[in-house]
Amino acid sequence: MTVLTESFWLWQFLGRLHPLIVHFPVSLLVVALVLELFGRIRKSADLKAGISALVWIGAISSVVAAALGLVLINQEEYGGETVSVHQWTGLATMALAIATVLALRANRLPLYRSLLFLTVGGVTVAGHYGALLTHGDDYLTSVLPFDKAPETPGPENPTFAFVNVSNQPLAPQQIEELTLQVRSIMAHNCYNCHSASKTKGELRLDKKELIFKGGKHGPIIVAGNPDKSELIRRITLPAGHKEAMPTKGKRLNEKEIELLTFWIKQGAPWPAGAEKSVYRVAALEPRTPQIPAGPAHLTNPVDRFVNVYFQQQKQSWKSPVDDRIYIRRVYLDVIGLLPSPEEVQAFVADNRPDKREVLVQSLLNRDEDYAQHWLTFWNDALRNDYSGTGYITGGRFDITKWLYNALKTNKPYNLFVKELISPNKESEGFVKGIKWRGTINASQRTEMQAAQNVAQVFLGLNLKCASCHDSFISDWKLADAYAFANIFADSTLEIHRCDKPTGKMADTKILFSQLGSISGKAPTEERLRQLADFLTQPKDGRLYRTLANRVWAQLMGRGIVEPVDAMDNVPWSQDLLDYLASDFTANGYDIKKLVYNILTSKTYQLPSVGIRDAGLITAQDFVFQGMVRRRLTAEQFADAVSKAFNPLYADSALVMKRLPEEIKKEIPFPRAALVKNDPFLTALGRPNRETVSTGRASQANLLQALELTNGTKFNESLKRGAEMWRQKYPSTDLLVRELYRKALNRDPQPKELALAEQALGKKPTVAGIQDLVWAITLHPEFQLIL
């Protein structure tokens, strides 16, 4: 069973006839047995001639099938237990079929019948194993209701099957994947001693040519022949053997060994220029796609692009959501607050055709409310917090005042980025990073943190691998990461590979050299100014696509590209993404305008879509149908309770020393975005902002439910609120109506009113109110953005 890389086509062709021909012996012999039994029961010999013809043809075809099977097995890469079971049962069946024919010919009928019976048994078994080869071994059982299928491959439980595949040549994409895995195994297990920094045995495994060249004892890989490959021999030697590899550290596990063996067996493929071609790289340049034609009622360009996408996906437009859902959505999305009952009522009663546009604009004009909402998103992304590691030793600076003002004044995004990269005293916290005392890993020095964070947040690019070694998930090299980090460094950085100095000094270069070149000799301040200018040029389409995609994801529950930090991934609509980015640039980098365009689109107004499993949101085969239903963030939830019922936080909770002084005059109540992280907010998903965080999980969990069910903070606040509400609303009916309007922006239905009255009685008690409010704030209708 060797691999013949260039086998004669005819043999291959004949081999592949095997699956076709095998059906002859299978069916003919089975039919022969059935007719034979039928004849015995009827005690008739009418069918005798036919049966013997069937047996003859069946036997002959079994010989042909077996022969072709042997050709196939030698032509193509088959292996494994199933194949050998199939092969031997097949050959045995052939022998039985021949014996059957001979017995028939000799007219030894009882023997003939027994043999025929055995042959059919054999053909069934052989056929079954053959089918397993082509259909997979759970082909049948997987559809049975009582079969507990091992698992469905999904993000939680992926399966990797290279090592199990052997019957088909690999597709180019699979070869790339395989090569990537091989490189990854080598990088994590071998580079320590066999790469540029350390080259034991004159062997390097970090470059294609060098792997195939081998070490001082010659080549380590014999393509197609793992058994003769030194690499496999060394990694499979028993631990402790003096030639066993790796000599130190963890041995390769079985799967890793199987994968390397499989790779060599496949001929050790390494596509030419694999390092270059494996990864998709998104275009850097901006692009302005033409706005497609579309039905007259779709005036917003966003809708025109989505319309084209819908046509391609054979989807139709659903009716827009009603006013109540819409107003709740845009309030939460623009200012993070629930609308008041009066605002809802006025909006519903408004007859102007453009009332939705008017509403969105009026919300966007509420500068302070807007800033207090979007502050949370940017605090997460820019790793800005009011408390956290580093502050006690002066190793960290917050940028809250700068950020709040930037949002309040809707600072154009190009300036926003510029001021973060080439900072003033107030905005320097982002690129300064968090400095821990003591020795830290070279890939976490503050300059490298700056490089990683700028790349991730502004460019949707993962530089974290490359800051330790050449990346295996992208083309970025260690030297690139260091050159980029060096822009932030006061003295030239020495390149460290996996935390070990290499003796080489870093270059000074921007990640995308076409954006401009940084003068390495200029002082840091000047270099940062250059970097900020280069990165924010209109021709840096990537910067603006990344931003447009982040805003889209915030408003629609899922980015056009996902994950939002991996902008090299394929967008579900390239045109839409490109349009949003180029329109954003054309509009003077105005984030509010971008938000306006999205919120007033028919696309945003589509009914929300419920997703069965959180993992599906980031799936690459995601099909856009409308906004993905979102759950209120910790801050939105806290503020919603505060506004609809009773403030959760006291004025004293505001982190005044980090906030602008005028904040107290600008807030409707102490908003959760302006208080320190606490167990309540943590449980509801506010991240610890030690690292950049660009999305929040909205799945509920037990710890969260416990915090909400019996947490002191929440329950005490509800109790205080209940006391006030009881004073204000003496009758249950009035109270329940008001609560529904404030919390859910609608009137209670009769059934709901009845339930509430049943729980509260006619005259509400404090406990009763507290429990009703609790039940409503934990209701999915309150918690989700519909």
Next chain:
Amino acid sequence: MKTTWNRREFLQRTSAATLAALAAGAPMTSLVSGCRSKKPGQTDGSADTVILLWMAGGMAHTETFDPKRYTPFEKGMEGNRVLSTFKSVPTVLDGIHFSEGLESIGKVMDKGTLIRSYVAADLGHILHSRHQYHWHTCYEPPQTVAAPHIGAWIAKELGPKNPVIPAFIDIGQRFTVGEGEELKAFHTAGFLGNEFGPFFIPDPTQGLESVRPPVGMDAKRFERRNQLYNELISKGPFGEFGSDYQKESLKRSMEQAYMLLNSPEAKAFDLSTEPKETFDIYNTGRFGLGCLLARRLTEQGARFISVTTEYEPFMGWDTHENGHTRLEGMKKMIDGPVAQLIKDLDKTGHLDRTLIILASEFSRDMMVEGRPDAKVLEQVRQPDILSDLKFYGMHRHFTDGCSILMFGGGIKRGFVYGKTADERPCKTIEKPIKIEGIHQTIYHALGIAGDTHYEIEERPFYTTPDGKGQAVMELLA
């Protein structure tokens, strides 16, 4: 080779799932794994539950489980003469002595293993919070992604043992004390997600509060409130929006919380039901009662519990002066409860599958800061000549030889591993063991595969750095 896959299935399994998951950055288990039936690579292991007894602040090995020559205090004595400030006392193990004040633990050492060769990392500056971060996550801070606490890994991989008891419980640490933020940085599930994070019980006597209906709400009202909640959902118009993962997870979590708060197991959190006799043995303060709570929760099916003496700068084990005097108190705090915990769990048979670890972020010495060959910035004022009793103690941070105790869950009984020098520097001279080894031994005992990892931001993140941690098989029976 097990089976052969057909092409379609192959494509489905690799391209779709693998690529999607890769691209999604979704946590995923071993990429290079074949088809695994349950959790990848898991075995039954020898333990189901882990209790970590955390000696926060740096517990000197020479003053506790690895005593050296005792030199009583004399005014004007040379500090360099002092290796231990306590007498040694015999333990139940032949030739093995503990420092005076740890007699009770000494008597249960036939049920566990004493490691005398833990070597803490060299992080330059010796800092409690960084070394604690390293001990609890196996990663040196800072990291590019938030590293999960070992308890979170275990919660993620094994889930709760009893569905109504949170899988990761942290007893005794408050975050309002100094360096609270630095402590928060590793008391987290990190990228694994809040779901696997710690359930905090800062004060074990208040444990019940966290698992019973809110203060002032009786069981009946709690029941009615829950009923109202369910009815409002089922009778409201919300159903028309169909189901999705947020709604379902919300409903499920609320049910779980309700079950927990209403479950008979919740009584385990109530220390007042413990017989006075045992309660008194445990009652040496919050740590001791934490041990009691840990025992009660273990009996009801806890997965991972951490009980700490609590880290607060210059408090507890963090002795920058008065080391001798203060350690008398610290030993009183731990000796009775730890020994009783072992005995109780052994008596009920729980010790067989409960792995107990007693450890600290590093050790202390009177003279050496850091390690002998890599001295670092001195942080403690310690005169060479001891003019006052307050200078008599191990006040500097020492990383080169620390003691760890392990009991139960498949760990050898009555075993001693490793050795430190008998003269200063009292550093590890036999069988050094690092944090990767400790973590991997714990994972191994729990049956969690050594290559367990998740893709986060497109990179694999392993339980131990690069998945290189090796279990120390010699520790296991």
